[in-house]
Amino acid sequence: MKYKALYGTHDLLPEDSFKWQNLEEKVRKTISLYNYKEIRTPIFEETDLFARSIGQDTDIVQKEMYTFLDQGKRSLTLRPEGTAGVVRAYLEHSLGEKSPLVKLFYFGPMFRQERPQKGRLRQFHQFGVEAIGSLEPSLDAEVIDLSVKICYALGITDFKLHLNSIGCPVCRPIHRDKFLNFMKDKVGELCEDCKTRFLRNPLRMFDCKKEGCIEQLKDAPVMIDFLCEECKNHYILVKQYLDALKIDYFEDKTLVRGLDYYTKTAFELKSKLLGTQDTLCGGGRYDLLVEELGGKNTPAIGFAAGIERFVLVLKMEEKLDLEEKNLDLFIATLGDEARTLAMKLIKDLREKNIICETDYLNRSLKAQMKEANRQKAKKVLIIGEDEIKKGKAILKDMDSGEQKEIELEKIRGAF
RNA sequence: GUGGAUGUAGCUCAGUUGGAUAGAGCACCAGGUUGUGGCCCUGGUGGUCGGGGGUUCGAGUCCCCUCAUCCACCCCA
Secondary structure (H helix, E strand, O other): OOOOOOOOOOOOOHHHHHHHHHHHHHHHHHHHHOOOEEOOOOOEEEHHHHHHHHOOOOHHHHHHOEEEEOOOOOEEEEOOOOHHHHHHHHHHOOHHHHOOOEEEEEEEEEEOOOOOEOOEOOEEEEEEEEEEOOOOHHHHHHHHHHHHHHHHHHOOOOOEEEEEEOOOOOOHHHHHHHHHHHHOOOHHHOOHHHHHHHHHOHHHHHHOOOHHHHHHHOOOOOHHHHOOHHHHHHHHHHHHHHHHOOOOOEEOOOOOOOOOOOEEEEEEEEOHHHOOOOEEEEEEEOOOHHHHOOOOOOOEEEEEEEHHHHHHHHHHOOOOOOOOOOOOEEEEEOOHHHHHHHHHHHHHHHHOOOOEEEOOOOOOHHHHHHHHHHOOOOEEEEEOHHHHHHOEEEEEEOOOOOEEEEEHHHHHHHO
16 A cells, blocks of 8 residues: 555544544533633744744743744744644734633644554544633633533543643742752662753653652642742642532642743643553643733643543543444435435435435446445335335335335425 | 654554465445345455565565664654
């Protein structure tokens, strides 16, 4: 075979596409309950937008973006995540001038050039929400509540909410100094990866699974103990709201975010069923991003969720909707006259929203019946020469096997 | 970018210490029913054994290279 889907990309075939549709429908419905409105932004943007918002030093910008030059020699990039484009659109259309709090959601493909593995693809799909314009902890609670609610709406039960606060530009440097100071004598004991992390992204050391590193990090200062008054109070209030909403959470002092724009509240929904790429949904505050992209100082919070990962978990929990819309009627024909009649009937019935199908391969009646069965048609209408003469046709119920003659003009009434 | 594993029919997989026209189940097509599906029976279509090179009288099987996929590292949805 000459052409194949690129490494890390997948075709969504008919046998699965309806499952995605069902999933999307439920997600949309739930998000709408929380009064978020859909926004659709382009899947490519100026490269600089992503570099600016995600952060020059992140892995995404450093090595994972699909970047190309267009005919005009401008550097463009397939979006690696959704927030940057949404905030760009928010600013471009002055949505903040029309309403102080803007609640948006999106669905769509994202692109990152990573090595694929379970739960990780190069073109993958996310949905996410962004609430832009408020610093209220109650808004954090709403966003978190929504993410949890979506899981329940889909029937997912095996997941855990991890919660943390990663501070702000006031308190983060203080912790960073303390942390580096604490670790600097221990660097020699760390694994090679952690030595690199120490220089590039020290907090990532908390993710290390090696026992030696975990031991060294045991008493390391964590961000949560260094929060400034504002961040500390914010975090306390978020927890109070979550308690009030009876949402269980696990305070994960080591939870870090990969994108530079995050501040204060950070959360993830994780599922053990996923293997090592266990994050279903990740989010948090990004109070600095809007200003960073040229807007006014505007606090915001959001999350993004991986649709493929949801599908994986749903498959494992066997909660995927298997209901396919199947055929209401298959019309089997014998002869040219019958086929013409069938064509007219079908056009008519489709007008009435009846899903119907007929044979386009000149097959035997037996083969047509097999086809009807394969497509799970509820009923089959058989039109042959005898039936045309009599002005009647045979209507067969495929479940019971019963069949009866029916006048051609009365067929519409049978549904 | 690094490591490990796996590539045989549309799908899931057998294939012995290297041995003759490469198999099974499912799916597909046809017949058993001159105009009736599912179950059953019979038959059929379908494979450059991922690709290339090598060893050998002989390679799906052994060796080398390459490509692809999966899993893991890194990192993230």
